[in-house]
Amino acid sequence: xxxxxxxxxxxxxxxxxxxxxxxxxxxxxxxxxxxxxxxxxxxxxxxxxxxxxxxxxxxxxxxxxxxxxxxxxxxxxxxxxxxxxxxxxxxxxxxxxxxxxxxxxxxxxxxxxxxxxxxxxxxxxxxxxxxxxxxxxxxxxxxxxxxxxxxxxxxxxxxxxxxxxxxxxxxxxxxxxxxxxxxxxxxxxxxxxxxxxxxxxxxxxxxxxxxxxxxxxxxxxxxxxxxxxxxxxxxxxxxxxxxxxxxxxxxxxxxxxxxxxxxxxxxxxxxxxxxxxxxxxxxxxxxxxxxxxxxxxxxxxxxxxxxxxxxxxxxxxxxxxxxxxxxxxxxxxxxxxxxxxxxxxxxxxxxxxxxxxxxxxxxxxxxxxxxxxxxxxxxxxxxxxxxxxxxxxxxxxxxxxxxxxxxxxxxxxxxxxxxxxxx
Amino acid sequence: xxxxxxxxxxxxxxxxxxxxxxxxxxxxxxxxxxxxxxxxxxxxxxxxxxxxxxxxxxxxxxxxxxxxxxxxxxxxxxxxxxxxxxxxxxxxxxxxxxxxxxxxxxxxxxxxxxxxxxxxxxxxxxxxxxxxxxxxxxxxxxxxxxxxxxxxxxxxxxxxxxxxxxxxxxxxxxxxxxxxxxxxxxxxxxxxxxxxxxxxxxxxxxxxxxxxxxxxxxxxxxxxxxxxxxxxxxxxxxxxxxxxxxxxxxxxxxxxxxxxxxxxxxxxxxxxxxxxxxxxxxxxxxxxxxxxxxxxxxxxxxxxxxxxxxxxxxxxxxxxxxxxxxxxxxxxxxxxxxxxxxxxxxxxxxxxxxxxxxxxxxxxxxxxxxxxxxxxxxxxxxxxxxxxxxxxxxxxxxxxxxx
Numbered sequence: 001x002x003x004x005x006x007x008x009x010x011x012x013x014x015x016x017x018x019x020x021x022x023x024x025x026x027x028x029x030x031x032x033x034x035x036x037x038x039x040x041x042x043x044x045x046x047x048x049x050x051x052x053x054x055x056x057x058x059x060x061x062x063x064x065x066x067x068x069x070x071x072x073x074x075x076x077x078x079x080x081x082x083x084x085x086x087x088x089x090x091x092x093x094x095x096x097x098x099x100x101x102x103x104x105x106x107x108x109x110x111x112x113x114x115x116x117x118x119x120x121x122x123x124x125x126x127x128x129x130x131x132x133x134x135x136x137x138x139x140x141x142x143x144x145x146x147x148x149x150x151x152x153x154x155x156x157x158x159x160x161x162x163x164x165x166x167x168x169x170x171x172x173x174x175x176x177x178x179x180x181x182x183x184x185x186x187x188x189x190x191x192x193x194x195x196x197x198x199x200x201x202x203x204x205x206x207x208x209x210x211x212x213x214x215x216x217x218x219x220x221x222x223x224x225x226x227x228x229x230x231x232x233x234x235x236x237x238x239x240x241x242x243x244x245x246x247x248x249x250x251x252x253x254x255x256x257x258x259x260x261x262x263x264x265x266x267x268x269x270x271x272x273x274x275x276x277x278x279x280x281x282x283x284x285x286x287x288x289x290x291x292x293x294x295x296x297x298x299x300x301x302x303x304x305x306x307x308x309x310x311x312x313x314x315x316x317x318x319x320x321x322x323x324x325x326x327x328x329x330x331x332x333x334x335x336x337x338x339x340x341x342x343x344x345x346x347x348x349x350x351x352x353x354x355x356x357x358x359x360x361x362x363x364x365x366x367x368x369x370x371x372x373x374x375x376x377x378x379x380x381x382x383x384x385x386x387x388x389x390x391x392x393x394x395x396x397x398x399x400x401x402x403x404x405x406x407x408x409x410x411x412x413x414x415x416x417x418x419x420x421x422x423x
Numbered sequence: 424x425x426x427x428x429x430x431x432x433x434x435x436x437x438x439x440x441x442x443x444x445x446x447x448x449x450x451x452x453x454x455x456x457x458x459x460x461x462x463x464x465x466x467x468x469x470x471x472x473x474x475x476x477x478x479x480x481x482x483x484x485x486x487x488x489x490x491x492x493x494x495x496x497x498x499x500x501x502x503x504x505x506x507x508x509x510x511x512x513x514x515x516x517x518x519x520x521x522x523x524x525x526x527x528x529x530x531x532x533x534x535x536x537x538x539x540x541x542x543x544x545x546x547x548x549x550x551x552x553x554x555x556x557x558x559x560x561x562x563x564x565x566x567x568x569x570x571x572x573x574x575x576x577x578x579x580x581x582x583x584x585x586x587x588x589x590x591x592x593x594x595x596x597x598x599x600x601x602x603x604x605x606x607x608x609x610x611x612x613x614x615x616x617x618x619x620x621x622x623x624x625x626x627x628x629x630x631x632x633x634x635x636x637x638x639x640x641x642x643x644x645x646x647x648x649x650x651x652x653x654x655x656x657x658x659x660x661x662x663x664x665x666x667x668x669x670x671x672x673x674x675x676x677x678x679x680x681x682x683x684x685x686x687x688x689x690x691x692x693x694x695x696x697x698x699x700x701x702x703x704x705x706x707x708x709x710x711x712x713x714x715x716x717x718x719x720x721x722x723x724x725x726x727x728x729x730x731x732x733x734x735x736x737x738x739x740x741x742x743x744x745x746x747x748x749x750x751x752x753x754x755x756x757x758x759x760x761x762x763x764x765x766x767x768x769x770x771x772x773x774x775x776x777x778x779x780x781x782x783x784x785x786x787x788x789x790x791x792x793x794x795x796x797x798x799x800x801x802x803x804x805x806x807x808x809x810x811x812x813x814x815x816x817x818x819x820x821x822x823x824x825x826x
Contacts, residue, residue, distance in 0.1 A: 038756055040763040045770065047744055048482060069756050072732050076752070085748040117759050340509060352482070356521040358513070364505045371480035371712075371762060 001186055001213060003029075003244050006397070011262040013396040016246060020138050021184065025057050025090035029246070030262045030396075031389050033060035033092055034382075035271040039084030041382070042275050043374040046085070051352040052379050054386035058090045058139070060270055062097035063131070064116030067123070070131050079136035079181075093137040095144065095190075098221070098251055098272040104150040109164060112143050125171040133181045141216050141248075143168045144190030151224030158194030161219065162203040165192045169210055186213030188248060191237055195225050200233050204240035214246040217266065221251025231260055238265030254327060255286060255388055256412040259405050262392060269389075274381035277330050281366045283345040283359075283377060284384040285416045286329035288391040290403035328415045331359075333377075338363040351383040352376070440620060440647045441466070441679045441700065447792040449822035451671055451698030454787035457493075457679055460577045460618055461517070461525040464492045466679065467695045467783055469686065469776045470527060470703040471495070473520070479708050480766040481773070483521045489743070489770065490777045493525035493577070495703050498570055503553050507573035515575025526576035527703070529683075530567045530609075530624075532585050544584060546601065564608035568621075572614045580650060581609040583624040588658035595628040602626045603640045610644060622681060624652035629662045631669050638673045648679040651699070655684035660813035664693065668820065671698030688717070688779055689810070692799055693817050695783055696792070707776050711768035714758050716751075717775040719802045723751065725768070730755040743774035793823045800825055 005014035011030055019025030034041060034056050041049050049055065066073065066080055076083050081091045096102055096114065106113035106120065112128075114121045123131075128143040144165035148158055169189055176182045189212035193199030207215065217237060220230055238247055246267045252258060253273025261269070277284055326332060333345075344354035345362065353362070353376040365373035395404040411417050443455040457464040471478055471486070472495045478486045486494065496516050513519040516526055532549060542551040548563030560566075567582040582605050584598040606623050613621050623641045627634030641649065651670045654663055667682060674680055679700045685691065686704020694702070707717060714726040716737045723730065723737060736746040737754070745754075745767040757764035786795035796818060800810045809815075815825050 037761040037763075038759070039753075040757055040761050043480070043762050043766070045485075045744065045763055045766050046748055047485060047488070048766075051484075065756070065760055068759075069731070072752055072756070075732050076734060083750070083753055085750075085753060339505060340512070342512070352484075356483075360505070360509070360513070361519060368500070368504055371765065372478075372482070374762060375480055375482065375766070 001246075003246055005029075005243065008396040009399065010401040011392070011396050012265060012267055013393060014267075019058065020088070020090040022088070025138070027057045027090075027268070028390075028393055029267045030269075030392055031267070032056055032269040032271045032385070033058050035098075035275055036061050037097075038065040039080065039086060041378065042278070043371075043378045048352075048375060048379060052383045052386070053350070054383060054390055056271070056386065056389075058092050058268075059086065060092050060094060061137075062094050062100075064097060064100070064114045064121065066093070066135050067114060067121055067131050068116045068118055070134055073131075073134035076134075080134070081136070081138075090138045091135075092139040092141075092188075092248075093132070093135055094141045094216075094250065094270075095146075096250075098253075098270050099276065102147070104147050104152075107145045107147050107164070109167075112145055112168075125168045126175065128168075129172055129175040129179065129182075132185070133179050136181050137185055139186045139188060139214065141188050141218075142172050142190055142212070144192060144216075144218060146190065146192055146218040146221075148192065148194030148219045149222040149224055151222075153194045155196050155199070158192075158196040158199040161192040161194060162199050162206075165190050165203065166206050169207065169212070173210060173212075188212060188214040188216045190216045190218040192219050193233075194219060195229050195233065197233060197236060200237050201240060204237045208241055212245070214248065215241050217247060217249040220249060231264060234261055234266065235264040241265070254412075255288070255329060255408050258388075259392070259401075259408055263401075271382065271385055274385040275378070276325065277327075278374060278377040278381050280323050280325060280332070281334045281373065281377070282326065282330035282332050283362070284330050284381050285346045286388075286411045287407060287417045288388045288404060290391075290395060290400055290407050328412055331416070333359060333363050334366045335363075339367075345377075345380050346384065349380065349384065351380045353380040439677060441677060443677070445788045445790070447696075447787050448790060449793050450696040450796075450818070451821050452695045452783075452787050452792050453698065453700070454784045455700070457701075459493070459525045459620070461523065462492060464525060465781075465784055466700045467691075467780055468493060468701050469691065469780045470701065471708055471773050471776070472497070472703055472705045473526075478773075479712070479769055480762065481769055483523075485770060486522075486773070487524060489773050490781075491524070491773065493527060494522070496520075496526050496528045496574060496576060498528045498531035498567065498574065503555065507570040511573040511575070515573070517575060525578070526574075527578040528571050528574050528576040528580065530580045530582040531562055531570065532567070532582050546604075548582070564605045565612040568609050568612040568614070572619065575615075576619060578620045578622055578648070579613070580622050581606045581624055583626055583652055585626070585653060586628065588628060588654055588656040588663075590628065595630060596633055599626045599628070599633050599637045603637065606641060606644060606646075610646070620647045622646060622648040622650050622679075624650040624683070625670055625674070626653045627666075628653055629658055629666050631666070634666060634669055635673060638670065642673075642675060646678075648681060649674050650681040650683050652683050654682070655690075655704075660811070661816070664697065664813055664817035664820075667694055667699065668697045668817070686776070688719075688776075688799075689803060689814055691776075691779065692783065692796055693814050695787075696796060696818055696821050696823060698821075707772040708769050711772045712765050714764075714768065715772075716754075716768055717772045719799075720805075721803065721807075725751060725754050726758055727755075737771055738775075741771065741774060741778070743771050745771040745774075796823050797825060 002018045014029045016027045081089050111122045145161045148161050189207040191203045193203045248268040249266045338359045341359040395401045443453050446453045470493050510519050548561050550561050564582045571579040584601040586598045623646045625637050627637040681701035682699040685702045686706040716723045718738050730751040733751040786792045804810045
């Protein structure tokens with residue numbers, strides 16, 4: 001794995017190359033991973049995924065689903081990627097699934113608990129490495145104690161998360177050395193420490209001393225940590241890390257938060273966010289085209305339609321009340337105002353869904369509980385999200401990050417700015 | 424060296440829908456083409472059911488890539504949600520689904536009777552309360568045609584008075600006679616005969632005499648095709664096949680015969696032998712969503728633990744995208760967490776049906792349909808005590824005795 005930085009200001013524009021078994025895999029930075037559930041993009045078969053543009057070169061799978069079939073993988077012997085029908089994929093295995101809640105209070109000095117479809121699995125470092133030997137991932141998060149996000153963790157708990165994680169890391173590095181199956185795998189060290197600056201710094205410095213291939217900023221999931229604190233900690237942590245190794249963060253998905261992290265030295269994100277948007281029947285429509293003329297976007301595409309309908313403002317508020325997770329970056333297609341909307345999900349979008357179907361069709365599919373709704377929305381939401389990262393890289397290259405930030409942050413407050421999306 | 428096909432004599436009016444290319448020398452099976460507004464469809468053909476404007480989790484592109492050139496849309500479901508007027512504004516069901524090939528819509532009658540607690544049939548039509556709110560609706564022959572005209576499918580079905588195949592008594596005759604009258608009303612109300620082909624539906628339950636009377640009456644009307652309705656609803660198979668055979672015996676040779684609701688592999692093979700050309704059924708797509716994969720020797724219930732470590736594909740001889748790439752063990756694992764598994768199985772099951780019909784058709788063209796039938800039955804029933812008695816009898820009756 002080789003990391004190259006291109007020296008842009010405002011973020012680490014660069015690339016990772018030489019990834020995967022054959023060394024042909026690559027990932028542009030800053031970038032995201034392809035979120036999968038048991039190795040398949042949610043709702044998408046191989047051929048429908050192929051219709052999505054900009055799919056990242058590294059796929060993300062969570063350990064719990066694979067831990068549940070450990071015995072199957074052991075018998076299979078040829079690794080999880082091949083088992084899951086993606087022998088040429090570059091695979092990153094994280095400890096937890098970003099979408100599955102992790103109840104607090106179950107980790108011990110020697111074990112970490114994972115949560116899968118069959119419930120809780122308690123894991124030692126040794127058991128963890130057994131499973132990784134059967135998975136044979138290209139990258140994997142070292143087992144760590146990240147149980148500091150509930151907001152009740154104090155200094156002592158934060159210290160424990162660092163101590164335990166370092167202890168796990170040392171055990172796993174040693175075990176990796178003795179495992180032929182894992183010689184080609186890159187271990188990512190998890191940086192813990194809750195919301196305590198000292199502990200975060202200690203974790204970063206100590207982890208950086210170990211021969212890990214990359215770093216994972218853990219424990220920033222959820223909403224318990226104050227935003228200021230979160231951003232300050234992220235910046236402080238990355239300042240301690242070597243430039244030439246990639247930095248992944250878990251649990252950050254909204255575009256405004258992604259930009260904040262990129263500015264503070266983070267390279268790689270997950271793509272669970274478009275999946276969550278899909279699951280609530282919404283389509284991402286936020287603009288990331290900072291070349292569009294802001295004055296031309298006075299009456300937005302959505303705005304015009306809203307003005308034509310009475311009480312549209314109330315509708316939007318009602319729906320947002322209905323789903324507290326809704327963000328300003330999306331439109332809730334189950335809403336009845338879309339039942340005769342003949343436009344694409346997003347004007348100017350070149351995805352499979354927007355090229356062939358309308359908001360009304362997707363609305364109909366959602367209202368009648370048809371499986372195809374998830375398929376089409378996932379295709380659109382993934383393509384849009386991957387397009388966003390591409391726009392971030394372009395903005396870094398063209399020194400336009402400030403404009404992009406302004407555009408995205410404005411939408412974080414006001415909702416989608418939808419002038420046509422030019423690509 | 425296929426026997427010279429007897430082309431249907433050119434009709435005075437529009438081009439006939441069915442072109443017979445070959446006929447089995449022993450049974451009543453025939454292979455040909457349906458010439459439909461959105462392109463030619465080889466037959467015998469199985470039509471996947473798309474219910475609400477989608478082939479379940481498959482995109483239109485995926486369905487077409489499997490070789491499907493005609494599928495079903497469901498008038499009742501689409502007529503209530505989103506409503507036919509809205510679908511018309513989309514350019515009909517074709518535009519709505521982005522489907523460039525052929526579509527067939529049913530009349531809405533069957534769903535009404537089977538899905539609704541409170542539906543009431545009279546000479547006017549079927550009166551019912553929409554399940555999702557709104558005023559009471561009368562689905563008359565005229566209304567059904569109005570909806571189907573708006574949806575714009577290539578083949579539309581008459582509104583028939585459907586009774587369950589297990590019903591007996593005077594209601595069966597009443598429904599049959601009413602269906603004939605409703606056929607006339609549908610023909611009269613049909614606003615787009617150039618673009619959409621209206622098929623009649625033969626009723627009469629399991630009573631040979633009633634069925635015969637129905638056929639005699641309906642074949643006097645000039646419709647481009649006939650469906651055999653009122654069967655495949657739980658009746659005894661022994662009576663089922665006899666009713667099918669009676670129907671094909673008396674329906675015109677040169678018009679397509681559509682057997683509604685038939686989709687199990689064995690039933691398809693037997694009913695092709697009996698002379699049917701078109702079939703539809705929810706079974707392959709529905710069973711996929713329960714984790715069941717269709718194979719030439721039955722089906723695999725992939726949720727079952729026995730497949731957890733089975734690293735073979737569903738069927739090594741199947742060329743579908745699912746079998747090319749994934750093992751039974753992986754599908755077993757994926758079923759737990761990702762709807763993609765359902766789509767992969769739906770893809771496979773439709774591919775299975777398409778392949779089966781293709782093999783049937785090829786064997787007829789190559790004049791070896793009886794051998795095909797025997798091989799099929801052997802693969803399916805060897806080790807399970809042999810083919811079911813009803814299938815044996817039916818095939819024997821059309822000149823294909825099984826060993």
